[in-house]
Amino acid sequence: MYTGLTIDPNAQRHLFALEGDGPLALAEQVKAAGNAFLAKADILYVAASAKSREAELAALNPDVLWVAPSIPVLLNRLRQNLLNAGMGTRIYVSGTEGFIGQAMKVALDLGIDFGSIRTEHQGSMARRVQCVHCKGITDDVKTSPFSCSHCGLNLLVRDHYSRRLAAFQGVCIDAEEPGTAPPPEELFP
Amino acid sequence: MTINTDMPVKVVEITRVADSVKRFRLQRIDRQPMPAFSGGAHVVVAMQDGGLLRRNPYSLMSSPSDRSAYEISVLRVESSRGGSHFMHDHVKEGSTLTVTQPLNLFPFDHRGKKHILFAGGIGITPFIAMMDQMAREDRSFELHYAVRTRSHGAYWQELAQRYGDHRIRIYCDAEKLFIPTKSILAKQALGTHVYVCGPAGMIDGVLELAKSLGWPKQNLHSERFLAPPTGKPFTATLARSQKTITVGEHQSILEAVEAAGVDAPYMCRGGACGQCETVVISCSGEILHNDIYLEPDDKRSGKKIMICISRIKGDAVTLDL
Numbered sequence: 470m471y472t473g474l475t476i477d478p479n480a481q482r483h484l485f486a487l488e489g490d491g492p493l494a495l496a497e498q499v500k501a502a503g504n505a506f507l508a509k510a511d512i513l514y515v516a517a518s519a520k521s522r523e524a525e526l527a528a529l530n531p532d533v534l535w536v537a538p539s540i541p542v543l544l545n546r547l548r549q550n551l552l553n554a555g556m557g558t559r560i561y562v563s564g565t566e567g568f569i570g571q572a573m574k575v576a577l578d579l580g581i582d583f584g585s586i587r588t589e590h591q592g593s594m595a596r597r598v599q600c601v602h603c604k605g606i607t608d609d610v611k612t613s614p615f616s617c618s619h620c621g622l623n624l625l626v627r628d629h630y631s632r633r634l635a636a637f638q639g640v641c642i643d644a645e646e647p648g649t650a651p652p653p654e655e656l657f658p
Numbered sequence: 659m660t661i662n663t664d665m666p667v668k669v670v671e672i673t674r675v676a677d678s679v680k681r682f683r684l685q686r687i688d689r690q691p692m693p694a695f696s697g698g699a700h701v702v703v704a705m706q707d708g709g710l711l712r713r714n715p716y717s718l719m720s721s722p723s724d725r726s727a728y729e730i731s732v733l734r735v736e737s738s739r740g741g742s743h744f745m746h747d748h749v750k751e752g753s754t755l756t757v758t759q760p761l762n763l764f765p766f767d768h769r770g771k772k773h774i775l776f777a778g779g780i781g782i783t784p785f786i787a788m789m790d791q792m793a794r795e796d797r798s799f800e801l802h803y804a805v806r807t808r809s810h811g812a813y814w815q816e817l818a819q820r821y822g823d824h825r826i827r828i829y830c831d832a833e834k835l836f837i838p839t840k841s842i843l844a845k846q847a848l849g850t851h852v853y854v855c856g857p858a859g860m861i862d863g864v865l866e867l868a869k870s871l872g873w874p875k876q877n878l879h880s881e882r883f884l885a886p887p888t889g890k891p892f893t894a895t896l897a898r899s900q901k902t903i904t905v906g907e908h909q910s911i912l913e914a915v916e917a918a919g920v921d922a923p924y925m926c927r928g929g930a931c932g933q934c935e936t937v938v939i940s941c942s943g944e945i946l947h948n949d950i951y952l953e954p955d956d957k958r959s960g961k962k963i964m965i966c967i968s969r970i971k972g973d974a975v976t977l978d979l
């Protein structure tokens with residue numbers, strides 16, 4: 470599902486959107502491809518719920534390092550960067566599933582093909598899930614079923630993913646006999 | 659199996675549009691509206707040239723919103739196998755031809771924020787329909803069109819008049835004007851798509867340059883119609899049909915197969931779509947792969963061939979047909 474962050478040697482600019490342990494994926498690339506590309510790199514980083522790796526990124530000495538206080542702030546900055554970017558800019562995204570999906574969505578909404586975005590998963594497997602009933606989105610879902618953070622229904626997390634919503638689908642598991650939901654199982658650690 | 663949905667059409671108008679280029683307007687004989695198509699689509703035109711059945715693909719260049727007829731433009735190719743000569747010399751107003759359903763292997767990407775079209779010579783035809791659709795849908799586009807001489811170039815005046823100099827740029831070889839591909843590609847905003855149709859060298863040049871400037875392949879689109887190259891005749895054994903046929907010097911395997919009454923699948927007849935991929939059971943010589951569809955590994959394996967465009971160098975081939 471994720472292609473890996475392999476550096477495109479032809480890219481004129483390298484734009485990284487990294488969250489949590491995402492910098493680990495970038496460090497791998499520096500090992501594999503050398504650090505020359507960092508002179509043409511913009512790195513947008515948010516630690517989110519993981520321990521901050523800002524110092525590690527700063528040590529790489531990229532052209533631009535910008536640290537966001539939260540994911541929504543980073544996504545907003547990503548959007549601004551993309552609006553001003555030229556063809557020849559390659560986009561790399563790494564972090565948790567929910568973050569990768571949301572960063573991809575920003576790019577897709579600007580007409581960028583998902584196949585041209587390089588992604589690598591790092592950190593928790595927790596999912597971003599949309600409740601099909603109330604349409605509310607719950608982040609960091611680790612179990613199935615789980616209780617919708619908006620309407621409270623017991624939702625089964627399906628493997629059905631929407632790029633447009635950047636979320637998996639959650640469907641009520643005990644609609645016919647409320648209260649008969651099986652106990653939550655930790656499926657996405 | 660190919661579902662036969664071919665349409666008999668009458669040539670209702672022939673217009674000479676430039677040196678060696680004629681436009682043909684085709685109307686269905688049953689007077690039904692033509693099937694809808696999108697900009698970039700082509701049809702395969704079947705011509706009965708004496709005892710020989712010729713089938714050539716041509717891009718549709720009329721407006722996709724005009725369902726009353728299709729228009730194609732045909733360049734008379736001097737070294738061709740005969741299809742373009744037949745269209746130019748034997749097809750008259752009132753003649754009948756057969757066309758397939760339209761098929762689009764060169765659509766534009768609707769998600770694109772801007773579309774840059776590069777045309778060389780007769781490669782302009784798919785873009786004429788494409789620009790008509792883009793203009794109607796209010797999409798941002800620009801055309802860079804290279805012609806040999808002003809009198810060889812088809813439609814450049816009409817296009818410049820219709821869409822304006824800011825969207826239509828003409829470059830004439832004879833005037834030493836060439837498309838500044840590099841400076842065009844170097845300064846485009848993210849979300850831009852490139853389309854190129856013209857001679858092979860031009861297509862390869864634009865695609866290579868774009869790649870070297872960091873354009874992802876998802877934003878690069880091209881269409882090349884290749885005519886099947888000629889070569890020494892050879893024998894083809896069709897294992898399933900239990901027939902042995904001779905593929906002539908100017909014939910493709912597909913044409914020889916059809917002449918023998920065997921129905922083989924095909925769509926583009928130009929080595930691009932992949933429909934006619936055929937398993938090679940054995941081959942006494944070397945397969946000359948002329949298509950742009952098979953992956954390099956498949957070509958090296960010697961087990962697959964695109965029969966619309968590729969042939970063999972040798973005596974005999976056995977195909978799973």
